[in-house]
Amino acid sequence: MKKVLLPVAVLLLCITAIGIWTRGFSAFTVFSYTLKNAGDMPRAFPDIEWIDQDSTVFHTRDKHKYLLVNFVYLSCPDVCHKVNNRLENIYHSVDSAIVPDQLELVTVSFDTQRDGLDRIKKYRELFSKDNIDGWSFAIPYKTSELEFSNFLKEMGVWIYEVPETGVINHSIYLFLISPDNKIVKVFDPAREDDPSIIKQLEQWVSGRQPSSLS
């Protein structure tokens, strides 16, 4: 009996340990783990003050419309610009009756040391050949590093600066915020294509949201 019981018990123990470590075999990377660890959706969008490219200070809760929020840093060598190019495509592909009246895009820079207002304004101009009134670029306003770090943790955004290179590896999720300031959906642009994201955005905004909240 021992011959069978001991290995089976050890196997179950090992599977359980891996299961706990990966939050039920659903979060294998620090990115997905941080997002899962932030809590189930819908959950409140943590409230901090923002300032956009036009020096307008705002709270997301005062927008009273859907917001699609993503996090970047402007010195990024690669992925941030790819995601923003995707967002540009999404912006121009979403039904024009929705943007900007019912849905607004907000690109946030988390690099509070290097990315100031001037920099985000110039960066935004790269995307503004066509009208992008419904796409703001913002940085945290009057927020300490600790507060902002807590904000990112509550959001479920992982950020890690690789020593020496200065490259910041981070989550590239797109967070959909509802008019009542709740995170209702998270898109992963690495796994979902633009048409799928656009379709879901339009469904959410028109009130025909998919049953799954994850």
Add this chain to the structure above:
Amino acid sequence: MGKRQATILFILIIAILGWLISFFWNEYLSETMMRHQVMQLPAMVLLGVLTGLYFKKLVVKDLAWQISLLIMVMTSFIFWMLPRSVDMAVIDPLYNRSMHLNMFVAGLVIVAVLRAAVFEIKIAFLGMVAAMTLAVGITLRVFNILLCSSFNIFQQQETGLYLIFLSIALFLLTYITFFRGAKDELKREGSEE
């Protein structure tokens, strides 16, 4: 040199090598994903294996314990290959040291178990480790999504390639073990007849 002095010298050499890999070269070995996954981890396992080979009395004879310990070793390998674990091992010194210690003990346990294990267990274990390494290698090689935040996508794909090479070496070891074991079995059967 007496046996006691030889043992002390051996332990000293292993300790120095362990210190070099785990502390002195740690920053260098953690700098790229390939060094971390393909050099540092196997080096710690190898140190454990060498220690196990030196201490010949280290044997696990009970079948239930053999299988249980091999399950634990496999879980350790799986655990430290998970992207989140890789990140934690690079970022957090506590995880880093735990990983090194775990890999050393895993190497030690492998020798202690395989020394007395039946031929079939040896083959199954080596084959599974080789298959797992190959699967991880292919995944890292073909994935275009960054899995570990401590590294970049090029390092990830480079690691994948080297893990594929490592898995080929492990498959070769499995085949050698298989044919040597099969030869011994045939000899034994021949002498019994």
